[in-house]
Every structure is written in structure tokens, then in C-alpha cells.
Amino acid sequence: MSKSLNVVVWSKEGCHYCAEVKQFLEEKQVDYQTIDVTNHDERRDILEAKYGIRHVPVVEIGQNGMYEGVTEIGISHLEKVLAPYLQTN
Template identity: 35%
Template sequence: MKKNVTVYSKDGCYYCVMAKNYLDKHGIDYEVVNVSKAPEAMQEMVTATGQKGVPQLKIGDKWVVGFNARQIWKSLEE
């Protein structure tokens, strides 16, 4: 089952680049939301997870906070 994937990131975020590179490597399509330029997206992310740090990935209806390859893959498979 294909899931919608959104990467919430900021410019200059090394771990955000790692998360996007991981998704690219595995051929996973995703949307990028730069929370520095979209305060409403930042608020959505904080409301959902209680965390301000990036990257955060929304995979289907699940959230992965930080770059965690194992958790990303698990969320994609669920």
C-alpha cells in the first residue's frame, strides 16, 4: 500500500537532508514542507508530536520524529 509521505524540514538541516536522501535511495515519493516558511505547518507538526525539532516525517497518519531509518521503514510497511 502506497502511503503519503511528508518531510517537515528547515534549510540547513543536516538530518533533514539525510532523511530525504534515504527516501530518494529507496524510490519513495514525498512532499517537502519547509517549516521556516510555513508557520501553519510548524504548528500542525508541534500539535501532532509535541516536538519542534526537524526532520519530522508524516507517513500516512503516523509521525516519525528525527531521522530514524528503521522507524521510517516500519511506518512505510505498516
């Protein structure tokens, strides 16, 4: 995995979908950072400002200063956005 690939998972405690996303990334050997929104409404405010949503998980994937947010629920959406990065690294 390229060191310039940055993945951030916005999640909360007890979120089944969040756990699935993290497990998928670990299986693909993709390093990621977590931003926990549990008891942090100000972090949900950031999601609302960026994407117009307050739910998690949200996965931000970026390289060379360009980021794309995956806001749809389901691994298939994450796979689609992540695939080009996995092919080039």
C-alpha cells in the same frame, strides 16, 4: 509505489538529518512532498499541536486517510514505519 501512499517530510534549510531522510526516500523510490519550516514558526506550531514537538525532520506516512508520524531522529525509525508499505507495493 502505490499512488495512494502519501509521504510528507517536514524539514528546514541546512538540516543534515532532513537531507538524510530525503536521500533515503529517493533511494527507495518513494515520492514525497516537503513542508519547509524555515522562517515559518506557524508550521512548527502545527507540529507541536500534532506531535508535541517543534523539531524536524518529521515524516508523515499515510495511506487511505490513515497517517503515522515519524518524529524520532534516525533512518532506522523511518525504515520501520515505511517497511510495511514497501512490502505491499
